[in-house]
Amino acid sequence: MTKSVLITGASRGLGEGLARQFAARGYKLALTARKLEDLESLTEQLRSESPQVCVRSLDVTDFDAVPGVLRECAEELGGLDIVIVNAGVAIAARGGQGMFEQMRTTIDVNLTGAIATAEAALEIFREQGKGQLVGISSIAALRGMPRQGAYCATKAGFSKYLEALRCETCNESISITELSPGYIDTELNRSLASRPFVISADKGTRIMADLIEKQVGFRYVPPWPWTLVAQFLKLLPIAMLRKF
Ligand SMILES: NC(=O)c1ccc[n+]([C@@H]2O[C@H](COP(=O)([O-])OP(=O)(O)OC[C@H]3O[C@@H](n4cnc5c(N)ncnc54)[C@H](OP(=O)(O)O)[C@@H]3O)[C@@H](O)[C@H]2O)c1
Numbered sequence: 001m002t003k004s005v006l007i008t009g010a011s012r013g014l015g016e017g018l019a020r021q022f023a024a025r026g027y028k029l030a031l032t033a034r035k036l037e038d039l040e041s042l043t044e045q046l047r048s049e050s051p052q053v054c055v056r057s058l059d060v061t062d063f064d065a066v067p068g069v070l071r072e073c074a075e076e077l078g079g080l081d082i083v084i085v086n087a088g089v090a091i092a093a094r095g096g097q098g099m100f101e102q103m104r105t106t107i108d109v110n111l112t113g114a115i116a117t118a119e120a121a122l123e124i125f126r127e128q129g130k131g132q133l134v135g136i137s138s139i140a141a142l143r144g145m146p147r148q149g150a151y152c153a154t155k156a157g158f159s160k161y162l163e164a165l166r167c168e169t170c171n172e173s174i175s176i177t178e179l180s181p182g183y184i185d186t187e188l189n190r191s192l193a194s195r196p197f198v199i200s201a202d203k204g205t206r207i208m209a210d211l212i213e214k215q216v217g218f219r220y221v222p223p224w225p226w227t228l229v230a231q232f233l234k235l236l237p238i239a240m241l242r243k244f
């Protein structure tokens with residue numbers, strides 16, 4: 001039977017790349033982001049590959065709207081097999097520089113909005129009796145990197161939430177996948193001075209789609225070299241971490 005996948009933040013970057021990957025694999029798609037125009041032009045390109053595409057404008061910080069939008073997509077596509085919680089923003093801001101509002105937006109999108117999306121997806125999965133929730137965290141979840149305090153906090157928080165879900169759903173037909181990318185070339189990170197081991201969005205989203213289809217519990221993306229690098233990052237003393 002044709003599977004369906006809903007992606008938040010599908011208008012560009014990794015979300016767009018994942019939409020292209022799953023369209024090419026014959027999935028029905030539900031694409032959401034704030035800017036409907038961007039989603040509609042992407043939809044035109046994907047219609048020849050995907051059997052059905054539905055689009056919805058969704059700002060994940062409109063927490064009350066999230067469950068209704070996911071439910072509408074589930075009804076239109078005849079259920080949701082996979083929900084990818086991908087929408088995210090990043091700011092570069094040192095602590096104590098008057099950037100609290102930008103930090104709060106980052107928390108609203110990456111943590112509260114992500115959890116709102118995941119909670120809405122889980123309700124649908126429990127009604128269906130099955131489903132796969134995919135959360136996009138980051139290697140930034142591993143440590144508090146300078147100028148990325150709020151971003152790291154959101155990714156660490158979301159990662160722990162996903163870990164708790166993996167424990168809670170182990171006796172259900174619901175699978176939880178956490179993908180933790182290193183550096184994949186998108187607008188989110190193009191202004192950074194250094195992007196170690198950066199890979200293209202096409203390669204990154206192909207790896208991510210493969211891992212999602214395998215229903216892995218947790219993987220760094222790409223797994224090599226980040227699985228090894230992550231172990232060093234965890235041990236790095238502050239004197240070295242502060243140079244990042
Ligand atoms: N690229 C990397 O190397 C990398 C590494 C680690 C983790 N990640 C994570 O991967 C995810 C995708 O990042 P990306 O690199 O693809 O970033 P991106 O190119 O900047 O795309 C971000 C997407 O999120 C959407 N978005 C932003 N704010 C939103 C909101 N309030 N509500 C709904 N959608 C919103 C944007 O669409 P609209 O503006 O139209 O809403 C866009 O589609 C993020 O969670 C990011 O933290 C990326």
